[in-house]
Amino acid sequence: MPKRPIARRRHGTRTTSSSTSPIIATRCGESTPPEELQFRLTKFDNGKHTTHRWPQFLPDGKHFLFFATNHSGDSEHGIYFGSVQDGSYKHVLDGDSGGQYASGYLLYHLQSQIAGTEVRSPHGTISGDPITVANFVEYDTGTWHTTFAVSQNGLLVYEPGSKTLGTDLFWMDRSGKTLSQVAERAFYKGSGRISPDGKTARRFDG
Numbered sequence: 001m002p003k004r005p006i007a008r009r010r011h012g013t014r015t016t017s018s019s020t021s022p023i024i025a026t027r028c029g030e031s032t033p034p035e036e037l038q039f040r041l042t043k044f045d046n047g048k049h050t051t052h053r054w055p056q057f058l059p060d061g062k063h064f065l066f067f068a069t070n071h072s073g074d075s076e077h078g079i080y081f082g083s084v085q086d087g088s089y090k091h092v093l094d095g096d097s098g099g100q101y102a103s104g105y106l107l108y109h110l111q112s113q114i115a116g117t118e119v120r121s122p123h124g125t126i127s128g129d130p131i132t133v134a135n136f137v138e139y140d141t142g143t144w145h146t147t148f149a150v151s152q153n154g155l156l157v158y159e160p161g162s163k164t165l166g167t168d169l170f171w172m173d174r175s176g177k178t179l180s181q182v183a184e185r186a187f188y189k190g191s192g193r194i195s196p197d198g199k200t201a202r203r204f205d206g
Contacts, residue, residue: 022052023066025084041082042066042089048076054098054145059152063124065106067098067144079108081124092124093117097139102150109146112136114158134158169201 022042041064042052048070055066062084069077079099082089092099092106099108105116106126114137115130138147138159148158169182182201194201 023055023064023082041084041087042068042080052080053143056098056100058101060122063122065092065099065101067095069096069144079106090124092119092126096141097144097146100148100150102152103154107133107148107150107156109137109139112139114146114148114156136160 022040022044024038025041026038041055044050044052049068050071052066052068055064057064064082064084066080066082066089067078068080076091077096078094079092080089081092093108095108095110097109099106101107101119104118106119107114107116109115110130112135113132114134116133117126117130118128119126133156134148138161139145140147146158148156150156168185171179171182173179
């Protein structure tokens with residue numbers, strides 16, 4: 001099973017997960033005994049969740065965030081706050097994808113936006129009402145993933161768009177000028193293919 005992107009902390013430990021596994025931690029130090037290189041940070045509780053994914057370390061290197069849900073859709077899904085030291089974790093807030101921490105705020109997907117809520121790192125306690133940071137951010141319902149990243153100095157990068165609204169296809173020339181609309185708005189997968197003569201295009205629906 002392909003691994004999800006990893007989160008690494010400064011103290012030589014990184015976390016990773018697959019689509020149907022808990023969060024796994026790996027110690028990166030050369031002096032670590034082989035039997036202690038990997039260990040589980042989370043576990044599935046009585047069928048509540050079937051996937052833990054999108055882990056991210058907090059700056060202290062002792063706590064991390066991750067997203068948990070059930071593939072059936074019937075679960076306490078959302079963003080969780082965990083401890084590397086004792087393996088405990090708790091539900092922070094409801095959500096449909098992973099969250100990221102920066103500058104005292106937890107950033108997460110809310111409808112078609114990126115919202116930010118103040119969070120106290122040692123305890124994972126949120127406070128105050130969410131504020132809108134960005135609108136119409138790309139979200140993949142199939143993997144519960146929102147396409148954004150944030151640095152610790154507060155710089156946010158994201159992919160604009162929304163698959164939930166569908167996609168329009170247009171012909172454009174090399175200068176970027178729109179020539180005509182190719183097809184009606186729909187849900188497309190992949191980039192499609194253009195015929196050698198440049199007159200037709202193949203699209204992928206999904």
